Amino acid sequence: MPELSTVNAIDYAMILLYFGIIIWVGVYAARKNEGTDDFFKAGGQVPWFMAGVSNWVSGFSAFMFVAAAGYTYKNGTSAALLFTSAFWAYLLGYKYFAPMWRRARIQAPLEFLTRRFSASTTYFFTVCSIPIQVVGLAQGLYILAIFVSAAVGLDTETFNVVGLTLSGLQMTMLVIGVVMIVYSVIGGLWGAVLSDAVQGVVILVVSILILPISLNYLGGQESGMFAGFHRLVADLPSEYLWPHGDPTNPLFLGSYIFSMILGYNVAWHLVQRYNSVPTERDAKKMALLCAFLSLFGPLLWILPVMASKLIFPEIALLWPNLEAPEEASFVSLAMLLLPHGMIGFVVAAILSATLGHANDAFNWLSAAITKDVYVPMRKSLGLPQANDHHQMRSAQVFMLIVGVLGVGFAFFIAKLGGAFEFNLKYFSMVMPSMLMPVMLGIIYRKTPWWSGMACLIAGVVTTFTLFGLDLFPNDVYPRNVIGTAVSTTLVFVISAFFYREDDPRSAEAIKLDRDLRTPVEEEPGQTDPAAMQVYGMVGNVCFVLAVVLLGCTLLPATDVAPASINAIGAVILLIFGWALRRLAKVKVE
Secondary structure: OOOOOOOHHHHHHHHHHHHHHHHHHHHHHHHHOOOHHHHHHHOOOOOOHHHHHHHHHOOOHHHHHHOOOOOOOOHHHHHHHHHHHHHHHHHHHHHHHHHHHHHHHOOOHHHHHHHHHHHHHHHHHHHHHHHHHHHHHHHHHHHHHHHHHHHHOOOOEEEEEEEEEEEEHHHHHHHHHHHHHHHHHHHHHHHHHHHHHHHHHHHHHHHHHHHHHHHEEEHHOOHHHHHHHHHHHOOHHHHHHHHOOHOHHHHHHHHHHHHHHOOOOOOHHHHHHOOOOOHHHHHHHHHEEEHHHHHHHHHHHHHHHHHHHHHHHOOOOOOOOOOOHHHHHHHHHHHHHHHOOOOHHHHHHHHHHHHHHHHHHHHHHHHHHHHHHHHHHHHHHHOOOOOHHHHHHHHHHHHHHHHHHHHHOOOOOOOOOHHHHHHHHHHHHHHHHHHHHHHHHHOOOOOOOOHHHHHHHHHHHHHHHHHHOOOHHHHHHHHHHHHHHHHHHHHHHHHHOOOOOHHHHHHHHHHHHHHHHOOOOOOOOOOOOHHHHHHHHHOOOOOOOHHHHHHOOOOOOOOOOHHHHHHHHHHHHHHHHHHHHHOOOOOOO
């Protein structure tokens, strides 16, 4: 088995530099937040290209580089069927959901539920969302901390913090969680978009490099990457090169794609992104860009992970402390084939992916709690109406509370099997019940005010009934998704028979129906030229990272991981930085 490099002081410095950049981005973004419109939807002025990259990156997390990499290591090309399926979801978004969400004319995502159903529906969904998001955040943080603590050698260490003894894993969760909370609370959606853009650059550079480097290693230094690709095809088992297992099961694949359609079209962080761009046309461009990135982006890391099957045939020997050692396949490649400096870059990339994913959850949930629970509650208690500044500060407090709960729960969450399996089971139990009423409600608008809550309750009852009876134990994922989809749709259809147009509680839904049929008019000068300057900020970050990587070329290196890789990474960053700086100077109509 090849011997892996260990993280050294230079790599730690790269990780700390990344943390510093992310917090600085949050401070930079805070200057753009003059009120809730800026904090929750960036004033509707995010350039479509940056919004698209941000949205694509927010779909990543440590899950993609850890759990999904582990699935790829075990199953080969079957992973491509699953992890490129967001392409179909975004195409549907381009054709239908992107313009619909722009036409909904909402500020906070869950305001849609108030317009479509009722204020009580929004309150009900928000309260139900809080524990789901806290558990999801904790699970993501736990997966990330397992990887980071092992990668940087902290998994066997202990730390004393204010009288408490923390394991290396707990210390990792605490540090990452604090950074995640700080930049999310400070920056709002502008902070999320800008940090996602920085994260997108980091992820793209690492992904672009790891593919040819891993193939070149397989082929040998003299034969090169084409020989490596030939060896990949020749030496891997034939079943590994053709889809097999769950992804070839029509029920499983259909359920997975349907889940992607839900998650990438009616999830609240997507709603927020579609409303952060200036025009309806920009929202469609954003969806199309995400479709392209979702089709080709995953291939950049699927092929290298398949190569790791040959490079590390007994990967458990390298990671004896991990319950699912195959989930370290991507980081193993990085620690074998990349020089110091770039290794820190990879750890930062995986950190950045999860931080961006968590930030989106923070942002939409704090918006919902503030706009749809806190403000109405103050009114019902007879308290003075909260002004815009008060609402923004309240949202930051709620974001802080949710973040602290998530970090705290991560200390206690038990890891059930591999992360990929846990993710499938957990989200198949909660996501369809929460999102089916939203999708049905935006497609068909003539159901009574209580239909959304009835659908959610029906979905939850169905899921836990199937779970309790342990029906179809070999098809848990499709069982949960299909069962919930059928029950919620059935309740929604039945509720339509109780719809009354003359009911005063239907008035807002009728207005929403009219809005959804009316395109949002584009006005001259609707796009603020100053918003384009954010490209320049991200370009400057690229230049800083490029200079640091160039400095790393002076460090000692090995034949397997030459310092020239840092130089190539620096050149890519310089190109990105130059292009972004040029884009910042483009005049908008």
